[in-house]
Amino acid sequence: SEHSGYLGGVSIGPVTYLYDALLDGFSKLKDLTSEQLDNFGIVTILPSMAFALKAVFPKYSPPYFSDLMKRRIELGQVAQLCDTALSGLVLDANLTQLIKNDDFVKDKNLKKFQALNAPAQGDKASRPLLVIQGGNDSIVFPDITNKAYQNSCKAGNVVHLSVYPDLDHTAVVGASAPEWLEFIDKLFQHGSLTTCSRKVMIPFDAVHASKPLDTDVTANNPAQTVNNAVVLSTATPCKALTIKSWKYVCLCFEAVGVLPQSAVFRSDMVIGLSHANEQVNRTWCIVGQVYAARSGKDALNKQQRDEIYRTLATQTAVCARQLKRSSTTMATVPLLCASLLAVTDLLLDDTGDHWRTRMAYISEPVGVMVNDVLQLAPLDRELIRLFQLNDVLGSVSRRENPLGPNFSEAILKTRCTSTSTESVTSCTSYDHVLSAMWKWSVLQQRIIHWVSDVSCHHGDNNNNDDCDDDDDDEDDDDDDDDDDDDDNCDSNNNSKYLSLEDKIQGIELVDEATRLQSFILRVLLLSPSSSKPNYQYLDPYCRWMLVSISQALQHQVMTGLECDLPIMPPTCLHQQALAALDDIEKITTNSALDIGFFLPVVDAVSTGIDSAGDHARLLHFLENVEARGFGIAREYRQEIPVGSIKYPL
Structure with a gap:
């Protein structure tokens, strides 16, 4: 709109009609020799073209690409290369090596892509446009740009085309800088073009002018003065690098990602970022160093x-700043780095x-990102799922509210309308369990507050620290028999002490707990054979919630509700505890850092076992x-009750 504040634009070497350009380019180049083809850089747009087409047509695979071309594109996907780096993937090959036939002539998707995205198709622009074209451009041929210029002018637009003879695609950017900078300056001075025009720029001294070609690798990449390390590319590229820092990167890669919860750390996207992004690489290295030191490997x-x-403190500060400044579309790297640095917190801080503090500041950008679930990239989704798992593990074990939103619930609500190619079978159960854990952490906190409020209002101060600040110290020395008598007395009179409002609120909590318990039991009853392999990794969390629900409802004030409570009998709790112990022993057999994901489950196991043999197994797990470097395991070991089943209220 002319009222939008837009003043005009500059377009340098624009790729306009992609389909037409390929037809024109192939017709010009198909009869040239291999040596002659080396002088044309049009092939360098093919990788970027492939990714652009894939974004519009997810299932599309160009039938005319050779096997070599397909392998190069796969490398670009893994390494998450930018446009410039993508061009470099094919600099050593010519057109005949990358395109096996001319099927693109009949390619309807390519033609449709041009119709959807190409400029100069009859639309009217409100402001002028300056187009710069190199006369010797080997990527964007001048005749295609001239065709777009003519079509745009016919539509009534104001366009000026400047052609720089003998200059290639990259060289024209710098050479034309005086012209397009002056054009922009005039736009801000409210001066603009009024009609279409075309001009050929004559160099002052064409013979001696610098005219580097895009296809001349040595001209654009001068010889190195220092020898570079040779890096081999393999199926597991992170293990092939020999630079010293990669020792710790590789160690960290080997220590995480074995279990499904953290598989995102071993994804192709993350491996690519660890090679291509300095912040990600440095973070992996730091985590590897801390792990090596804490586990005795160094x-x-x-x-x-x-x-x-010092390095960790610096990287933490950098990550915090990036996370704070990140937008929805630029949060991947800081979110990944923060998730990795959270591992060092568990390794270095025994409490x-x-x-938990790191989880708190990660929760802020996550809260913004989940507002647009459908627009999230697959890697961002997996990183947010990982955050939610860490969040609920901490909130349930610490009896706190979750720090972040229920992202998994949002995913479940949008999945039926989402156009994402994400596999439903691979994530649905995980999202259901994550959502249930989030709901339980909220419900657990509500139950605790309700019990506290009711106990304070009606003088029942047993097991309630908020109500006994004024108690004398000798109260703690009362005989156990007297305490039991008081508890029985309070239990018999809870009903008459509860107001109608108290009972309504309490019954609502019990109802929610019952429905949540029912859902968790259904998850446990699912046959692993009908689901994704390794679904057993969710079972310990389900058993943990079942035990936690029963523990939370054990408080004597609950008996005043005069309703059935979903409290599992001691024998069932004992079975759930043993089953959880069996699960985590089996699942974590080959785990290193991933073993920490099951540490909170120890709470459920420790309160549900009583035999010496079972305690020995649990202690062995904590050892x-x-x-693996988690000093916090010592705190769990000290809290394990010995000799009898314990249900803390």
Whole structure:
């Protein structure tokens, strides 16, 4: 719109009619020799073209691409290369090596893509446009640009076309800078073009002018003065690099991603980022160093440890700034780095407080990102799922509200209308369980607050720290028999002490707990054979929630509701505890850092077992966790009750 504030535009070497350009280019180049083809860079747009077509037509695969071309594009996908780097993937090949036939002449998708995206198709622009074209452009041929210029002028637009003889696609950008900078300056001075015009720019000294070609690799990439390290590309590229820092990157890759919860860390996208992005690479290295030191794989002196701590502090600050400034479309790298740095918090802080703090500041950008679920990239979705898992593990075990939103519930609500190619069978159960864990962490907190409020209002101060601040110290020395008598007395009179409003609120909580318990039991009853392999990794979390629900409803004030409570009998809780222990022992057999995902489940296991053999198994699991570098396992070990089943209220 002319009222939008838009003043005009500059377009340098524009790719206009993609379909026409390929037809024109192939007709010009098909009869040239291999040596002659080396002088044309039009092939360098093919990788970017492939990704653009894929974005519009997800199932489209160009039938005219050779096997070599397809492999190069796969490399670009894994490494997440930018447009310039994508061009470099095919610089060593010519057209005949990359295109096996001329089927694109009949390619309806390519023609449709041009119709959807090409400029100069009859639309009217409100402001003028300056177009710069190199006369020797080997990527965008001048006659195609001239065709677009003529069509745009016929539609009534104001366009000026400047042609720079002998200049290729890249060289024309710098050479034309005085012209397009002056054009922009005039736009801001409210001066603009009024009619279409075309001009050929004559160089001052054409013979001696610099005219580098895009196809001349040595001209654009001068010889190195320092020898480069040779890096081999393999099926697992992170293991092929020999630079010293990659020792720790590889160590970290080997330590995470074995279990489905953290499989995102071993995805092709993350591997590519670890190679291409400096921040991601440095973060992987830091996590690997901390893991190596904490697990005993590296023996470090004080100076080395201090250096790691300084590097970690610096990277944490950088990550925090990037995360704070990130937008929905630019949050992938800071979110990935923050998720990795959270591992170091669990390794270095035995209390878990620093880890929880990091989860808190990650929750802010996540809260913004989930407002547009359908627009999230697959990697962003998996990273947010990982955040939600960490969030609910901390909130349930600490009896706190979750820090972030229920992202999995949002995914479940939008999946039926989503055009995403994400596999439903691979994520549905995970999202259901994550959503249930989020709901339980909220419901658990509501139950705790309700019990506290009711107990305070009616003088039942047992097991309620908020109500006994004024108690004398000798109250703690009362005989156990007296406490039991008081508890029985309070239990018999809970009903008359509860108001109608208290009962309504309490019954609503019990109803929600019952429905949640029913859902969790259905998940456990699903046959693994009918679902994705490794679905057992969700079972310990389900059993953990079942035990937690029963524990939360054990409080004596609940008996005053005069309704059935979904409390599992001790024998069932014992069975759930043993089953959870069996699960985590089996699942974490080959896990390193991933083992930490099941540490909170110890709460459910420890309160539901009583035999010496079972306690020995649980202690052995915690020893394995500690051996991986998690000092927080010591705190769990100290809290394990010995000799009898314990149900803390």
